Amino acid sequence: MFPPTRVQATSRVVLKIFHLILVAFSLRFSRLSRLILWLRFLSWTAWFTFIWTESVIYSQLYDCNLDCMLRHMLAFLQTVSHSFIVVITFVEGYRAHQTQTEEVIVFEDSDPWMASTAVAMLVPILAVEYLVCSNASEYSSRVMFYHLRTIPSFLALQMQIVSFILEVMKANIRVRQAKLQLQILARELSSCWPQSKQRADFLDQQIHRIRDLKRRYNELHSLFNRINGCFGGSLLIIIIVFFALFVCNSYWLFVDVRTSPERFYAILLNLGFIFNVALQMSAACWHCQQSYNLGRQIGCLISKLVKPQGSKRYNDLVSEFSLQTLHQRFVVTAKDFFSLNLHLLSSMFAAVVTYLVILIQFMFAERSSRSTSG
Numbered sequence: 001m002f003p004p005t006r007v008q009a010t011s012r013v014v015l016k017i018f019h020l021i022l023v024a025f026s027l028r029f030s031r032l033s034r035l036i037l038w039l040r041f042l043s044w045t046a047w048f049t050f051i052w053t054e055s056v057i058y059s060q061l062y063d064c065n066l067d068c069m070l071r072h073m074l075a076f077l078q079t080v081s082h083s084f085i086v087v088i089t090f091v092e093g094y095r096a097h098q099t100q101t102e103e104v105i106v107f108e109d110s111d112p113w114m115a116s117t118a119v120a121m122l123v124p125i126l127a128v129e130y131l132v133c134s135n136a137s138e139y140s141s142r143v144m145f146y147h148l149r150t151i152p153s154f155l156a157l158q159m160q161i162v163s164f165i166l167e168v169m170k171a172n173i174r175v176r177q178a179k180l181q182l183q184i185l186a187r188e189l190s191s192c193w194p195q196s197k198q199r200a201d202f203l204d205q206q207i208h209r210i211r212d213l214k215r216r217y218n219e220l221h222s223l224f225n226r227i228n229g230c231f232g233g234s235l236l237i238i239i240i241v242f243f244a245l246f247v248c249n250s251y252w253l254f255v256d257v258r259t260s261p262e263r264f265y266a267i268l269l270n271l272g273f274i275f276n277v278a279l280q281m282s283a284a285c286w287h288c289q290q291s292y293n294l295g296r297q298i299g300c301l302i303s304k305l306v307k308p309q310g311s312k313r314y315n316d317l318v319s320e321f322s323l324q325t326l327h328q329r330f331v332v333t334a335k336d337f338f339s340l341n342l343h344l345l346s347s348m349f350a351a352v353v354t355y356l357v358i359l360i361q362f363m364f365a366e367r368s369s370r371s372t373s374g
Helices: 006-024 034-061 066-099 112-134 141-190 200-205 207-259 264-305 312-327 342-373
Strands: none
Touching: 006 112, 006 141, 034 066, 034 141, 066 141, 066 207, 066 342, 112 141, 112 264, 141 207, 141 264, 200 207, 200 312, 207 264, 207 312, 207 342, 264 312, 264 342
């Protein structure tokens, strides 16, 4: 094999650093020793216990309005979601030591497109967190306490969705390669010259190529099943949290623009949160939609392999391959509750508008009750 180019070596370093970040946030066990697994698990357990205890004490000291309740809800959703992933990762790592198995999904690629995607999605995440930290003195104590509680968990959830996007991209690269091989085979068999390509003996000689493509398609389907098994539960809770984040930050953006437009940093911060959530959800749904579309395109290409002059064994194999593509679709689901695709994205944005209107109505009702009581 040729040595990696400078771009490939840089890409591998970027993806390896990203993998280490996932390990630090307890999103991957990465063949760690049992002692390190236990120390990491106990450290995060102590952090979550401290945060939840402080939240209970803090909530009893102050009266909570609508804004305060939304922040408590988001803090609870984010920390509980992160703790769920931490527990799942710890259990998987502990089982891996007992069964002597390795982690299924790791970042060992050197694809520049994947590395550039990771960097492009990490930059706005870090930029928003920089805005949070650099304007800490401008926040009230309640808002600052909310950000301090949720920064680690919010970063962890975003890192998890970015890693999911990269894994789907890697799977799509393999699907495109299989599709290209199928296109080459279909082009060869559809050629009318020379006439020997139309004989049954020549078609029988291509059976091994069809079997290889069929076996490769089955391996790709198994790869998507592993992705569903690895990310299904975390995807379900992350999408719920991201939906709540999108709604709440849209509400706070509306309130800041309406009441205090001079607080530019607050408006920019809410826009940053909304942009990151929308970008990550859009990228995840778009790449999952690409997986489904590529699978359907492969199914359509198989019809070009059918040859009436071919032997029964050849046509039976093509028919079996066609049925396989109908029943084994490249679909990414969140624990079978829903599939990730562009339809989900449009439904989420429509639901955001509905809940945003409800929150705005609650805001006006709360203010009118205060003015009446005053």
